[in-house]
Amino acid sequence: MSLREIILTEPLLRTQCSLGEGPLYDPNTSTLHFLDIEQSKVFHYNVVSKELVCEVFEDAVTCLAVRRNNKGLACATSQGFAIIEKNSTLRYLSRPLPEAYRGRTRFNDGACDRKGRFVAGTLFSAKHDVPGQLWRYDPELDKCERLDPGPFTDSNGLGWTEDGRTMLFTDSFRNKIFAFDYPEYGLPTRKADFVSDAISQGLPAGTFPDGLCIDNEGGVWSARWGGSRIIRYTKDGCMDLQVVIPSALNITACAFGGPRNDQLYVTTAHCGACGGDGSRQPSFPDSGDLFVVDFAGEFTSGEWRFPFAG
Known part of the structure; x- marks a missing residue:
């Protein structure tokens, strides 16, 4: 695999998250928000003042x-969809998981579509025969519906291509990124694989696609759990660039931000996260830290996720 390569050697912030995830940049406040799911933490980093604030919640924010x-933040949590209120509290909008699934799965990654509806997926549990599924909360109707019953493995990075009519969705342990037809109203339907089998394309076995973002050229940046890297795919699904972080094993998600929207922020997770092998941490000591790539205008964020309408 011969790709253009960028190597990162130093973190931007030494946060040592257990399960760092979910970077989201808000240009109205110059703030990068990101998570530590396993520690139920939400971080707020002002990229101008360099101030870092951390909130801790009763439920994991995913x-x-x-x-x-400018009303603040909405979120998915382990249980459902909520608004983040003052004093680190959650105001739930919907807890849609069936009784038989509660405590056996949780919500994971998600984003809002052009209508401001919040789409998020859940994790599978082979032990309890619980599939990963896709859900959508519509604040206008105050209604939550199951978009796709799966079965998926771990539901991860999702977003919309530039016309909003195609939704990309990551099924991590199948090493696939699906493309869905996404009508303005109604249920999305799977139409093709955007990435059908990343391992067969030369990526290391035992690594998996995690979170994603989409740039101004339609390129898809897919974080690689266990792979110490992010892969950029062209809009046709061909790999053309990788960002390698040798000192961090589990790369979880990425998002553009900053004053010119050309900084790629990257979250990572500890080697022991999600039942992993914590003894590997000395070999990857920056696992759990936050990184950034300065693209100096070469790439900026596309319109791939949108504000929540509630």
Whole structure:
């Protein structure tokens, strides 16, 4: 595999998260928000003042969305969809998981579509025969519906291509990124694989796609759990660039931000996260830290996720 390669050697922030995830940049406040899911933490980093604030919640927050009209943040949590209120509290909008699934799965990654509806997926449990599934909360209707019953493995990075009519969705342990037809109303339907089998394309076995973001050229940046890297795919699904972080094993997610929207922020997880082998941490000591790539205008963020309408 011969790709253009960028190597990162120093973290931007030494946060040592257990399960760092979910970077989200808000240009209205110059703030990068990101998570430590296993520690139920939400971080807020002002990229201008360099101030870092951390909140701790009773439930794990698993992904974030900026609300319209500068109202703050919405989120998915382990249980469902919520608004983040003052004093690190959650105001739940929906807890849609069936009784038989509660405590056996949780929500994971997600984002909002052009209508401001929050789409998020859940994790599978082979032990309890619980599939990963896709859900959507519509704040206008105050309604939560199951978009796709799966079965998926771990539901991860999702977002929309530039016209909003195609949704990309990552099924981590199948090493696939699906493309869905995404009608303005109604349920999405799987139409093709954007990435059908990343291992067969030359990526290391035992590594998996995690979070993603989409740039101004339609390129898809897919974080690689266990792979110490991010892969950029062209809009046709061909690999053309990789960002390698030798000192961090589990790369979890990425997002563009900064004053010119050309800084790629990257979250990572400890080697022992999600039942992993914590004894590997000395070999990858920056696993859990936050990194950044300065693309100096070469790449900027595309419109691939949108504010929450609630």
